[in-house]
Amino acid sequence: MPFSIDAAAAALLDARRTRTRLDALPEGARPESEAEAYAVQDAVARALGPVAGWKVGAPSATANPARAALHADTIFASDAGSCTLPASLFHVIGAEAEIAYRFARDLPPEAGPYDRDAVLAAIATMHPAIEIADTRFATFGAVDAPSQRADQQNHGVLVLGPGLTAWRGLDPVAQPVRLTVDGTVLHDRVGGNSAVDPVRLLVWLANEGARSLGGIKAGQVVTTGSCTGTDFVTAPTRMAADFPGLGSVTLAIA
Template sequence: MTLDIDAAAAALLGARRSGTRLDALPEGARPGSEAEAYAVQDAVARALGPVAGWKVGAPSATATPARAALHADTIFETERLPASLFHVIGAEAEIAYRFGRDLPPEAGPYDRDAVLAAVATLHPAIEIADTRFATFGAVDAHSQRADQQNHGVLVLGPGLIEWRGLDPVTQRVRLTLDGQIRHDKVGGNSAVDPVRLLVWLANEGARSLGGIKAGQVVTTGSCTGTDFVTAPSRMTADFPGLGSVTLAIE
């Protein structure tokens, strides 16, 4: 059966616009492969407008990464957001890279040095995991991939220009939730090395939507796992040497 990409995208876009949550994607519109999941994700991304950033991650040091395109309406530099934005609130402390120049796919392939040379600033970040489905994580993995890989919002802390002395693999991170330290560790990213994710995104992951472009920010997966909280909640992700970011959801 041929996947109905338009029907899948329409269902996800309708859930975003109305706030109504889906039990599942419609019959005939449920992706059965990574390629189909990305086709739906890309259709949603094109409908939402220009790509302002990306999320990318991997479950291990050798696993193929996964990505989702992000848009300006879910990327913030703020310390406060309304609880009405969210269905669920999954707090994640992350490291994000803002690019200072384009990496067009046709000019690749890019190696590690070339990708890092295009980075302008490094940011402490909090991603809030959320879903357009009724229950977080209840649908199949391909449907979750199609749904922007469970992205809610991305909140950025101040950008660090002199970041090259920082090693994300050995970077310490502390996540505080409502005044209690929930995580305090070194590294913590399941992909181990976030830069590998950036290289994959530049060469493969971002290709179908025009590649990485100047001004886009790429967040590279949680260093702390996902902690689900209820509003009101206040959280701080602190990366010594990089900076910190605080978000209150009320």
């Protein structure tokens, strides 16, 4: 049976629309490769509307990165540094403290390749962020890796704290981070990103990862993977990600 991108995308879109959970993607619609997973992810992204941002990460300093396109309805920016969301938005709540970057100008694929300096020159602001990992499947992490990648790489929401314009003096590899949930410090460390250097991820995204959806665009935000791992919590809850020198962001889920 040939693989059906359309059937996989339709199942994921219907799960979003009806807020039901899939045990798995339908037979004949389960991606078996990275290329098939991204084809499904891109089909869902095009159906959901304009891309407002990206998530990108890697399991080690040398591993190939992975990405997912994000949309405005799951990105929440707070100049005050705090946000409250209803628990009804989530199936599971996986708290992650992250560093995000907002781009000031386009990086079209046809104008590349881009080196590190060119990518950094296109960034406007750096942000403290919280991503909530979530899933369209019944059990988080129970399906195969390509199906998870097709499902927006387990994205729930992204909450951005205030943007820092004078960010060039900050080294994300040596950046302290503290994640607090309901008054308890769960993580207090330096760095912590499994990819080690988030800028490597941005360069990959500009040159390869975002290519199929038109590249990185001005105004888009890119979050660069968890610095604290994933902590699953239950609502109601209040979490804060503090990045000394960069800023902090708080998310309450009521």
